[in-house]
Amino acid sequence: MRIAFTAPMKPIDDPVPSGDRTMGRLIVKALETAGHEVRIASRFRSWRKDGGDDVLTALRKAALEEAERVAESWTKEGYRPDLFLTYHLYHKAPDWIGPALADRFGLPYVIVEASRALKRKTGPWALGFQAADEALHRSDAVAAIHNWDRERLLPFFTDPEDPRPGVLLPFLDSHAFEEAAKTPRPPVQAPLKLLAVGMMREGDKTRSYEVLAEALGLVRDLPWQLTIIGDGPTRDHVLDLFPADRIRWIGALPPEQLPAQYAAHDLFVWPAIREAFGFVTLEAQAAGTGVISGDALGVPEIVQDGVTGLLAPEGDAKAFADRLRSVLNDPMKVRAFGAAAAAHIAEAHSLEAGAARLDAFLKAAQEHYRCVRSKPKQDS
Structure with missing residues (x-):
């Protein structure tokens, strides 16, 4: 499977070490271990320390311009991935690029490590919270990294039968x-x-x-x-x-x-x-x-x-x-x-265990996209 990848919280080649950077790199390595071809779609970083409407509005504009640049590059090259994966999404690191490209090219869209804090629905992070929710809405599969975060995602998925929210336990190259x-x-x-x-x-x-x-x-x-x-x-x-x-x-x-x-x-x-x-x-x-x-x-x-x-x-x-x-x-x-x-x-929690879980997660996302999003609309 050809997978387009982005990490709006912190690009995986960021020079500053962190657990977030490590996990992003491990996800790419696990995907490759499972036999997938991964391409970094964008290194655009949407994370901001401070919020506010002006900051987030300008950030959204820059992100959509980046999505347009990526789309033009793909079209010129003749490249089309099978799926778009975003790593780490929340109100301080929303993703506008993944949903835009997934819609433009008709792709399943998945999120690994998503969290949701309802107290940020209003206030200086409201636009970031809204953007993260829009990405969740567009998703075909969403994985929290532990059950504490999954429980805070569940109110968004109002249908108890919705298969999208899950947990992808962390792993490492052991x-x-x-x-x-x-x-x-x-x-x-x-x-x-x-x-x-x-x-x-x-x-x-x-x-x-x-x-x-x-x-x-x-x-x-x-x-x-x-x-x-x-x-x-x-x-x-x-x-x-x-x-x-x-x-x-x-x-x-x-x-x-x-x-x-x-x-x-x-x-x-x-x-x-x-x-x-x-x-x-x-x-x-x-x-x-x-x-x-x-x-x-x-x-x-x-x-x-x-x-x-x-x-x-x-x-x-x-x-x-x-x-x-x-x-x-x-x-x-x-x-x-x-x-x-x-x-x-x-x-x-080995790399191999993580690769197997990721592979199953992506296949479930593809199935959700096939069953829910790719159905032709009925004429009214």
């Missing part, structure tokens, strides 16, 4: 992590080697570090050592949260060095404040390292509580500390968690 997991691990001994990986920036990332520091302070009486991987503008604040004699900060690392780091530690610890799911949590488990995490948003759909790790109520430092204490007092749990985590990711 091969390097699986290789790291094969490295023999030394016997578990005190102090347990804990690992946290996260960017150091204002907002939820720094809040996660704050909750982690508070939780670790509550288990200061037990033996542990924490390695922190990450850097950013709040670095000094973050590092000051932890006792200097019990942490090792090694800064930001390139992706290829992370598998070995996960595999060299006993337990991955991350409160995951307001995280959709957290690639680091997938990566740690793929490397055979169990986790203690906050149960934010989609995290419970990638961490099997009590099997691959332990979950604590989001933002609750005492509950997080209680989970930590239970493992620090019974350190053999870490090996059981790690073995179960590696098996879980290989089965449900």
Whole structure:
């Protein structure tokens, strides 16, 4: 299948690393793994930090001009995809390009990772909210990345029999992590080697570090050592949260060095404040390292509580500390968690598993388009 792809939130060749960029690249890789031919239709970025009618009206005009440019290029080349796929849609990153091209060329239109916040229906993001809703209306299949987002999409799809809204669980290219997991691990001994990986920036990332520091302070009486991987503008604040004699900060690392780091530690610890799911949590488990995490948003759909790790109520430092204490007092749990985590990711969240889910998702979209949108209109 020939697939035209765009990512209005952040193009997949954006120079700034992020989970969103990683997921976009993985979707393209999974599609190619499934045998599809993917073309980046546009690198137009519709995401804006601030809304307002003037900003969004000008953005819509620019987006439709880009759609026209792409259409002319396709026509001149003689190219016609079989389907248009947009990755990550919401009020701050609406998609005008995908629906316009899907209508122009008569294509199924699908969305992967859509979310909907009703409180943005009015106010400075109203035009973005409306545009995102129009894209949902035009869609032939829509996938949230976890059930929390899907539940917020459901009010839009008023027919309970509408097959379009679904969940496409996150996945990763786990091969390097699986290789790291094969490295023999030394016997578990005190102090347990804990690992946290996260960017150091204002907002939820720094809040996660704050909750982690508070939780670790509550288990200061037990033996542990924490390695922190990450850097950013709040670095000094973050590092000051932890006792200097019990942490090792090694800064930001390139992706290829992370598998070995996960595999060299006993337990991955991350409160995951307001995280959709957290690639680091997938990566740690793929490397055979169990986790203690906050149960934010989609995290419970990638961490099997009590099997691959332990979950604590989001933002609750005492509950997080209680989970930590239970493992620090019974350190053999870490090996059981790690073995179960590696098996879980290989089965449900590998690139191959993601490719199979994406392939089925696209076929369902094609069927919806064939049955619903491509029917000739009846004469009145």
